[in-house]
Amino acid sequence: MLDRFKLDNKVALVTGAGRGLGQGMAIALAEAGADVAGLGSGSLDETADRVKTLGRRFLPLKVNLLEANADDLNKVVGRVVADLGRLDILVNNAGIIRRAPVLEFSEQDWDDVIQVNLKAVFLLSQAAGRVMVEYGQGKIINIASMLSFQGGIRVASYTASKGGVAGITRLMANELAPKGININAIAPGYMATDITETLRADPERGPAILDRIPAGRWGNPDDLKGAVIFLASPASDYVNGAIVPVDGGWLTR
Incomplete structure (x- = not known):
């Protein structure tokens, strides 16, 4: 049974692989046997070293998705x-x-977030999907929220982008499941990463969020390892179009 979770001889492309959740998932896929291409706008050296230490190949791709x-x-x-x-x-x-407050949210902040979080997700999935169709199999895993x-609150473009990610995950699953491609998403809960540093430091919202998480803690990159290996x-x-919460129980409250 455990053989069904192995990724030997597979190749994975992970965006945002230089740190945080992306780095954790890239390492998890390598631990399961995959070679990894890591895409990021910053340094990928640490991720490369950790993947290579596992005996896997690593291809760094310096790309600014903006x-x-x-x-x-x-x-x-x-x-x-x-x-x-x-x-x-x-x-x-x-x-x-x-x-920013919704009535003060700038057009630039809207466009930047939609570009990285939604448009690039769709375009890269298109490009990968065309290759995977030739194989008759493939796995696309989006990161929802x-x-x-x-x-x-105060994150208009982020909320719009992540709602969109859920939508295109389901749409692409409908169209590509017959071609052997599984498209699903992971919805992380509140994770202790750079992107939530401001939120965790907020004297009101930080404690309020923690109090609502049934697991009693913020998540960390290791918490996504099992989900990403399963979906990969x-x-x-036989899993298509699922949005899998990894949230310490947040959505049950």
């Missing part, structure tokens, strides 16, 4: 296939957030 268009992302997929031989798994993890289910592996071959 500026990437469809042609750029098609080239990313082509580079992965050329250098690592194939592409079996895509994890669309990269994301940014901008905070608690705000795929809830409204949030043959164990999830």
Whole structure:
């Protein structure tokens, strides 16, 4: 049974792989046997070292998704296939957030977040999907959010983007499941990462969030390892269009 969770001879592309949740998932996939291409706008050295220590190959891809268009992302997929031989798994993890009251939210902050969190996710999934269709199999794992289910406060473009991620996950699952491609999403709860540093430091909202989490703690990158390996592996071959919360019970409250 455990063989169904192995990723030997598979190649995964993880965006936002340089730190935080993306780094944790890239390492998890390598631990399960996959070679990894890591995409990021900053340093990927630490992730590369940790993946290579596991005996897996690592391909660093320096790309700024704020500026990437469809042609750029098609080239990313082509580079992965050329250098690592194939592409079996895509994890669309990269994301940014901008905070402001809704009536003061700027057009630039709207556009930037939608570009990285939604448009790039769709375009990269398109590019990867075209390759996976040729194989007759593949796994695309999007990173959704608690705000795929809830409204949030002061993060208009982030909420819109994560609602959109949930929507395109389901849409692409409907269209590509018949072609052997599984498309699902993980919805992390409140995680102790750089993106939530401001929130955790807020003297009112930080404690209020923690009090609501039944598990009694903020999550960390290791908490996503099991979910990403499951959704990347043959164990999830009959799972399509699911949004899997990994949230310490947040949504049950």
